[in-house]
Amino acid sequence: MSMRPVAVIGAGKTPFGAFADRDLRSLAVEAGEKCLRNANLAPGQIESFFLGNFAGPSFVGQNHLAPYVSAALGIQGVPSTRVEAACASSGSALFHAWAEVAAGVYDVVMVVGVEKMTSQPTPRVSEILAAAGDCGGEMRAGNTFASLFAMIARRHMHDFGTTREHMAAVAVKNHANGALNPDAHMRKVITMEQALAGKPVADPLTVYDCSLISDGAAAVILAPLERAAEFTGKPVRVLGISQASDQVALDQKEDITTFPAVRRAAEKAYRMAGVTPADIQFAELHDCFTIAEIIATEDLGFAKRGEGGPYAFAGCTARSGDRPVNTSGGLKSKGHPVGATGVAQICDLVLQIRGEAGERQIPRHALGLAENLGGSGATCVVTILGSI
């Protein structure tokens, strides 16, 4: 059957950071209210509400979070649904919201992503994040996500000659970008020397290879493209979107240097959008670890298999490069409030496409892609947005 074209008609975000005085709901409500204003909408016009959240019950002790947030936004009586897919929670929520609008179930659908992480001490945060892996297997054996991605990095280095300098180049670039983003968690330019001398986390990864533990929220509203002009003068079109799944445990995968869920989701999203990787002008990629950004550029077809490291090192993904990646600063510098990340990537694409990205605005910004990864690749959502 034919789907209706869908547009993003509003976007809103909180700054990302460590906010000791903010609770989960106030962050979600702030992003939601900014988004409603951005789309010139009243809460009563929302026909279906999705909340992307990974681990609110573990981080802040609150479950049943969708109506908890939507009622505070003044949205009642409509479906209000929490989606959890690890770090791809709000990307997945976005996918289901898109499906509702595209298929004509509803016209105006809101998606909020939120996570409040910093109220827990770091070892407890690692434990909560570990529950996105296989707790009966790899995590029981003592792994954390940093150690899983360290193994992935080590294998990528072994198979393809990827170096610590390649990974450090991703960190240097994303820190440089984040320094220009007023909403970024860490606005700090770093040098290659600093990145290489970072405190070890899980060899070969240092603190400069790992994303941040952050608080924050992000929101978007979707509507049929044909109605977008009712709400905004700057609609952004959803050209392609797809969600795919894979095994949760790393030891169940045939090859840990590539993520089949990313390749599958990308293939479907490209087909839906009628574009090829070469057409993508810029992207927000899921750099939970620097090696993840390198692998994503390969799985998405920006670089050849095994060449993601040199591709980053050569500056191709810098703001001045052929295909800028993570102009927001990425998870590394913008921050990574897990449940907010997928929708925050969409907000950042929207800013660039609308030409509202300020100091970090890039010249070619008509067609962007977001890749949101859950766990060590068991969930992936790829979204392609473009100017109308």
Add this chain to the structure above:
Amino acid sequence: MSMRPVAVIGAGKTPFGAFADRDLRSLAVEAGEKCLRNANLAPGQIESFFLGNFAGPSFVGQNHLAPYVSAALGIQGVPSTRVEAACASSGSALFHAWAEVAAGVYDVVMVVGVEKMTSQPTPRVSEILAAAGDCGGEMRAGNTFASLFAMIARRHMHDFGTTREHMAAVAVKNHANGALNPDAHMRKVITMEQALAGKPVADPLTVYDCSLISDGAAAVILAPLERAAEFTGKPVRVLGISQASDQVALDQKEDITTFPAVRRAAEKAYRMAGVTPADIQFAELHDCFTIAEIIATEDLGFAKRGEGGPYAFAGCTARSGDRPVNTSGGLKSKGHPVGATGVAQICDLVLQIRGEAGERQIPRHALGLAENLGGSGATCVVTILGSI
């Protein structure tokens, strides 16, 4: 736009109970495999997968549960999404699965609901369940769900003259039904005297007014009605379905003796199905507490406002009554593995509609309704199923 008619083409459940030797995934896989066999389907034919689960991360320490379960079922590369909506988690998952099929996004969509609760001690279970309420307000003040529903019961008694005998009649009926259900957690007939002499939990509620803490899983597969005959000789039609939301905290509600989300979801489901409450021949209602079943019969229009107590006491909801309610035994006797309950209700409707309910089969079984409630009414999903 016009929606495609949707059918349930397969259903499967585990027994409900306290299974010390079973983990969450093995329960979900058992229900999923039974369901696939029931629909004569291979895992590779599933185009989208939903998992309804309330609190796996808190009960068993595992998050990212949708791909964790779907990959074990042999389902990979497709969207695999966990939905959480407290005790309505799998009802909500079903609603979104229905929307995907009805709107033509996918043809064959599977929904599994699961919860593994008994590995935690009872006080910890109460604490985990409390996270479905407002943890910053009512729960911080010392409430549990039993005490919230005790207040609801007390108010209903005050406003309408409802008695402990009315509530006990619900318990006696549901225990009598559950005794005939080989998959029920507690197969134990009780007398009115026993029910009234139950150990107090939160006055006026006794153990006989409270649902069970259970392990279990349930699964259904949906497909377009026009394709149903490819998979089963006994399709069941989804005539109406709706999800609605409300405030999470009881103190935010104007009147605690009625649930607006239930009324709203019912109104939309009745309209979609083109039926009235009088047409419904039998129902599976969310008797997390006996008072909840009484209020549900009122909010759904089976009994007049305030008359749900006498309606139950008079035997109208017994298997031999005008409109049997919870022929499965309900949450009270069949058991209440939270995330499984919504889909389990659907499985029980399907059994009756197909005429496969064994000793508890009722004579009028062509049109049934399921009501799945989250928290103290912040989420509700109402589903109406009928024979083709």
